[in-house]
Amino acid sequence: MISEIKLDCIGKKCPRPIIEIAKAARKLPDGSVISIMADDLAFESDVKAWAENAKAVIISVKKVGNTQHVKLKLSYR
Amino acid sequence: MRSVTTSRNNVDLESRFSDLEHKLNVLRKQVDVNEDDDQVNIICFSGEYDRLYAALTIAAGSLAMGMDVHLFVTFWAVNTLKKGGPGKAQFSRYNLMGLGKYMIKRMMKKKGVEDIEAIYNEVLALGVHIHLCDTTAELFGVDCKEINGGDNVDRCGVATFLSHAMKSKMVLFV
Numbered sequence: 001m002i003s004e005i006k007l008d009c010i011g012k013k014c015p016r017p018i019i020e021i022a023k024a025a026r027k028l029p030d031g032s033v034i035s036i037m038a039d040d041l042a043f044e045s046d047v048k049a050w051a052e053n054a055k056a057v058i059i060s061v062k063k064v065g066n067t068q069h070v071k072l073k074l075s076y077r
Numbered sequence: 078m079r080s081v082t083t084s085r086n087n088v089d090l091e092s093r094f095s096d097l098e099h100k101l102n103v104l105r106k107q108v109d110v111n112e113d114d115d116q117v118n119i120i121c122f123s124g125e126y127d128r129l130y131a132a133l134t135i136a137a138g139s140l141a142m143g144m145d146v147h148l149f150v151t152f153w154a155v156n157t158l159k160k161g162g163p164g165k166a167q168f169s170r171y172n173l174m175g176l177g178k179y180m181i182k183r184m185m186k187k188k189g190v191e192d193i194e195a196i197y198n199e200v201l202a203l204g205v206h207i208h209l210c211d212t213t214a215e216l217f218g219v220d221c222k223e224i225n226g227g228d229n230v231d232r233c234g235v236a237t238f239l240s241h242a243m244k245s246k247m248v249l250f251v
Binding site: 011013014021 | 189
């Protein structure tokens with residue numbers, strides 16, 4: 001069973017969103033999915049940078065108004 | 078005669094062997110250094126709120142990216158930590174006897190920008206290493222126990238800093 005957690009980072013500014021992703025990732029096993037909602041303008045590029053560094057895979061990116069909905073999967077480390 | 082030659086050969090072999098061992102250890106250290114690749118070192122020289130904010134944000138981001146982060150706190154940053162932590166620091170510009178700081182903090186709250194204390198606590202929770210410069214800690218009379226940092230704080234000298242710096246991915250001076 002794949003663990004999936006949701007993070008609500010609406011209204012939160014850099015570096016908070018990636019701190020929250022990192023904290024969640026530390027507690028989750030490989031293969032887990034993290035869904036994040038954020039409206040910080042830096043988030044779009046920051047989450048990609050984080051994922052590339054953490055060797056996580058971005059499954060989906062959706063933009064609804066100012067909000068980014070990003071799903072990423074923690075790949076095998 | 079033969080036994081003298083044999084013992085001389087043995088001595089020769091032994092010294093060559095220990096020479097090789099020494100060279101091997103040197104090479105081993107060079108290889109092991111690559112394991113410390115993911116290190117970020119930040120020299121916190123400035124004690125002002127805005128400059129510390131920048132240093133701590135970079136530290137937080139580095140920790141979030143899985144790096145091993147070391148802060149080398151010296152001079153005015155040591156003094157700031159002694160005087161109650163980053164939250165008590167002045168702004169480097171427009172501080173205006175505290176009025177400017179008050180106005181900027183009010184703006185931060187209004188726009189959802191986190192206070193420096195929140196970032197600092199997060200950085201501690203994520204496992205930053207804080208090294209107090211021994212000389213300036215002595216100068217300002219600061220002890221590791223006085224710093225809000227728990228087990229993450231120790232004192233060090235410039236050689237310790239340099240040994241970290243030379244094998245790290247990134248070194249910054251703030």
